[in-house]
Amino acid sequence: QHSRRFKTADWLMSQTKHRPQVAIICGSGLGMLADTLKCQDSFTYSDIPGFPQSTVQGHAGRLVFGELKGKTCVCMQGRFHMYEGHSLCKTTFPVRVFKLMGVETLIVTNAAGSLADGLQPGDIMIIKDHVNFPGMVGLNPLCGPNDDKFGPRFPAMSGCYDKALRCSAMEIAKQLGVAGLTQEGVYAMVGGPNFETIAEARLLHRLGVDAVGMSTAPEVVVATHCGLRVFGLSLITNKVVKSYEDSDSVNHEGVLEVGRLRSHTVQQLVTELVSRMEINNNNDTNNAV
Template sequence: MSASESLSISDRANIAIDFIRKLLPEPLRNPKVAVICGSGLQHLAHALSDTPRVEIKFADIPYFPQTTVEGHTGKLVFGYFGDVPSVCMVGRVHFYEGVTFDQSTFPVRLFSVIGIETLVVTNASGGLNPDFKVGDLMVLNDHINIPGLAGWHPLKGPNDSSFGPRFQPLSDAYDHELRIKLFAAANKLKLKRSIHEGVYVFVSGPTYETRAESRMLRIMGADCVGMSTVPEIIVARHSNLRVLAISLVTNAVVTDPTPKASAGNVDLAKGIANHEEVIEAARLAGDDLRLLVLETIKSL
């Protein structure tokens, strides 16, 4: 075991925070809100104040995980959303990149130790609900944790009681008041983009789901599917952070049964998901999501 591996998560978080705070002016050293920007959603950081504003690369921060995915820049951006000192995490690290959950959720632990009170999590997701269209937003009000139910859980292992309890309840994971504020902000902004509430299902990835898997997930009650967010939510609640989570529907998941070979020639590629499609849909929705998040945070 290396010296770093022998340190507790809270010890590593404190070392990382000491490094970060030395780079921040006094007003930004105690941010209250953190925003995690999903695939292609780096636009959210553009809503932060220009002055003061500090950007720090993931690679420069002790113990901070490194992202390898296109559309995830890999930096923390500190500034103000309105009058609220905040930090944007531009890009995230996913379980499928080969890291442990302790590593992929380390930023949330760091946010907890630095004094964050509210975590806003965004992601790009596939729409399972047939009423959802590409470009719609879904505010999470519940989730299904497929890896967690199968034994790959972010709280697996010894519990650090300095963060939270051994058995963390999740029936209140998605803050009701924050969801009310988001819909009030959407009404104030008169956004034309559809906003739903629903259930997000977390799968490990990196492959997109088969048709049969997609039908199963829909039958289970999921409205959107993705490869992130839920581990961060669980660790945030374990760290007593309030949580607001928003999915951007970037593709409509194919749930039709696979055509039989006896049917003759068919186009199996029709509707197939791809990462370029995800990034483009996120780009188009970026301005609306940026305005919505900014207005919601300003109301805190």
């Protein structure tokens, strides 16, 4: 894996003059953010040496480099999931490639189901913390020999979602007039690909989880391990069914539809957040926005 990451990073750096400072992983139905980048260089995943392939509808499968508000960014249009049969080493492979290319900040977006009564479809949840269920039972991208070049054997995860970036995002939501749709919350990752049973949804809710999805935690764990600043947000696309009397059920098409309806707002919020970021060229990852 180590030499493959270097090979991939070297190949990308030979194909584009862009040297990204910010990486953005676009979740289901949110890939259009990449289309707004200026001076684009884009690569289909299948053309990138060593890169995994995405197989999910709503995930385009392209890496797009370009300028966003004067900052050099790279966007993943389509991410990799455990439920596609990828190992967690593969799902997080791009994060370490980004680190090798000089990225300092990772922005992760996803589509999630709401467990909190105060979160409705179309709302935006800024992730303040996560519960990584696969990680708790040993499905962790950091399993195996530790690569000391990236980070320590036992990395702390207590502050993995950068507080200054979260505060900045809440300010931006106010200025965009969407503060009423935006709140902070806890995201839980489950393995998928099935949506949760009612008993599972009730369990998660009781544990203090606000929204649930099938991605994000592995990328955040690896990003935190290698010293990247992380900002995460979930677009709430559906209410998770918590009652046996409820006849509603969720499907992926409905998830993508909410993604399309709210994508412009998410795009504005992320664009403005990138615009306000201070980029450090000294790799001081503790620096605030």
